[in-house]
Amino acid sequence: MAKRFYITTAIAYPNGRPHMGHALEIIQTDAIARFHRLLGRDVFFQTGTDEHGIKNWQTAQKEGKEIHSFLNENVGVFKELYEKCAISNDQFIRTTDNKMHYPGAIKLWNKLVESGDIYKKKYRGLYCSGCEIFKTEKELVEGKCPDHPTREITEVEEENYFFRLSRYKDQLKDILRNDEYKIVPDIRKNEILSFLDDARDISFSRPKTSLAWGIPVPGDDEHIMYVWCDALSNYITGAGYGRDEDQFASLWPADIHVIGKDILRFHAAFWPAMLISADIQLPKILFVHGFVLSEGTKMGKSTGNVIEPFEQIEKYGTDSFRFYILKAMSLAGDGEYSDALIKERINMDLVGNFSNFCYRVLSFTAKNYQSRITGIDDDPVIEEIREKFEVIKTAYESFDFKKAIQEILAVSDRGNGYFQRKEPWKCKETSGTILGTCVNICKNLAILIQPVMPGIAEQLKNQLGLKRLTWNDLGFDLKDHTIGQPEILLKRV
Numbered sequence: 001m002a003k004r005f006y007i008t009t010a011i012a013y014p015n016g017r018p019h020m021g022h023a024l025e026i027i028q029t030d031a032i033a034r035f036h037r038l039l040g041r042d043v044f045f046q047t048g049t050d051e052h053g054i055k056n057w058q059t060a061q062k063e064g065k066e067i068h069s070f071l072n073e074n075v076g077v078f079k080e081l082y083e084k085c086a087i088s089n090d091q092f093i094r095t096t097d098n099k100m101h102y103p104g105a106i107k108l109w110n111k112l113v114e115s116g117d118i119y120k121k122k123y124r125g126l127y128c129s130g131c132e133i134f135k136t137e138k139e140l141v142e143g144k145c146p147d148h149p150t151r152e153i154t155e156v157e158e159e160n161y162f163f164r165l166s167r168y169k170d171q172l173k174d175i176l177r178n179d180e181y182k183i184v185p186d187i188r189k190n191e192i193l194s195f196l197d198d199a200r201d202i203s204f205s206r207p208k209t210s211l212a213w214g215i216p217v218p219g220d221d222e223h224i225m226y227v228w229c230d231a232l233s234n235y236i237t238g239a240g241y242g243r244d245e246d247q248f249a250s251l252w253p254a255d256i257h258v259i260g261k262d263i264l265r266f267h268a269a270f271w272p273a274m275l276i277s278a279d280i281q282l283p284k285i286l287f288v289h290g291f292v293l294s295e296g297t298k299m300g301k302s303t304g305n306v307i308e309p310f311e312q313i314e315k316y317g318t319d320s321f322r323f324y325i326l327k328a329m330s331l332a333g334d335g336e337y338s339d340a341l342i343k344e345r346i347n348m349d350l351v352g353n354f355s356n357f358c359y360r361v362l363s364f365t366a367k368n369y370q371s372r373i374t375g376i377d378d379d380p381v382i383e384e385i386r387e388k389f390e391v392i393k394t395a396y397e398s399f400d401f402k403k404a405i406q407e408i409l410a411v412s413d414r415g416n417g418y419f420q421r422k423e424p425w426k427c428k429e430t431s432g433t434i435l436g437t438c439v440n441i442c443k444n445l446a447i448l449i450q451p452v453m454p455g456i457a458e459q460l461k462n463q464l465g466l467k468r469l470t471w472n473d474l475g476f477d478l479k480d481h482t483i484g485q486p487e488i489l490l491k492r493v
């Protein structure tokens with residue numbers, strides 16, 4: 001079976017409602033998946049939820065809900081958001097799924113044991129129940145976890161299983177340095193290389209008495225797998241590991257994992273070390289995105305600057321929301337989100353430039369040429385636009401959505417400039433070929449924008465009277481063609 005193009009998001013922790021960060025990650029991953037489908041690749045896109053762990057358990061208790069119905073309810077809200085964002089995932093994995101997920105998680109644990117990388121030891125440490133992780137003194141600020149300043153840090157002594165991360169740190173550094181497992185952007189690669197300098201073994205289980213909600217450690221019912229083997233393993237279990245080895249062979253290694261910068265360590269150090277230990281191939285690329293900021297800071301209940309993704313989609317529509325969130329993020333940093341900013345981008349970029357050009361061209365063609373084009377005007381604008389195709393492709397391939405979108409807008413800007421300069425309204429008898437060139441520009445725009453705004457691309461495709469959009473169809477070869485019914489794509493907000 002041919003290897004499929006396998007792309008994943010991190011699995012979300014559903015102990016509350018999804019926030020803007022979830023929307024960002026799922027939309028970025030969806031745009032990558034759609035781009036590779038446009039190129040003709042056989043894409044498999046997985047997302048899902050990380051459903052074990054003490055926080056889910058405690059939140060369910062606090063809300064007085066049975067754990068399964070609590071999770072089902074919250075997972076339902078995540079799925080609803082993904083639907084509203086027009087996400088095209090092929091699979092949704094839940095770590096509580098004992099048919100899809102458990103067999104592979106257990107198999108992975110056993111492999112790590114066989115390699116001699118799991119051992120038991122007594123451990124005393126400072127535990128943050130918010131992070132569900134032991135902290136070092138160095139990581140605390142005034143004795144509190146910087147991410148959970150309202151929670152008490154407790155000193156816990158336990159006997160746990162550990163994973164020998166330290167054994168792999170030098171091998172991992174080589175692998176990351178030479179991009180065998182490529183971390184994008186570079187800033188994150190440097191960050192993880194310095195973390196690996198003093199990487200220590202990691203706690204890999206919890207006693208059942210302190211964490212009962214999880215997958216039991218094989219052969220030791222007193223212990224529950226800690227999040228690493230339980231959650232990170234979703235990338236292989238969803239692909240068939242431990243359950244359907246043929247499917248696994250067709251999907252693994254993953255081509256791209258998409259994650260946020262706050263979970264870099266787990267994916268760039270713990271996860272590849274586990275895979276090496278289990279003799280499983282490494283994923284190819286780890287793309288690490290930043291945070292969606294509001295008023296310059298990370299959104300949070302305590303700062304009172306939370307912007308709700310559901311509300312934004314309701315207000316501005318799916319495609320405009322996707323457009324803005326993808327354009328707002330710089331490749332190596334964070335992105336600012338506000339009502340004023342999204343409105344400005346919709347009005348200036350989408351309505352003033354993109355949508356305006358398409359409607360002008362298509363309505364002019366419908367009105368003056370019975371919706372037909374019969375040739376193109378061989379103007380230098382054609383070459384200028386052709387040169388953009390490769391630039392935009394490279395931008396998509398390197399996850400630089402901001403750049404891809406800027407270049408697409410430059411294409412419609414060139415189109416507008418060309419239309420304005422040629423003044424086809426002055427002599428309709430001789431201007432048919434000008435519209436021919438413009439219709440081709442619209443076609444190219446529909447293809448190029450499809451990963452970002454699939455709904456708008458589909459409408460434009462229909463207005464252009466096209467049967468399909470693929471990357472191969474880019475170009476200026478529509479010469480004898482009838483368009484469909486023009487309509488305004490987007491309106492001012």
Ligand SMILES: [Zn+2]
Binds near residue numbers: 130131132146
């Ligand atoms: Zn914490």
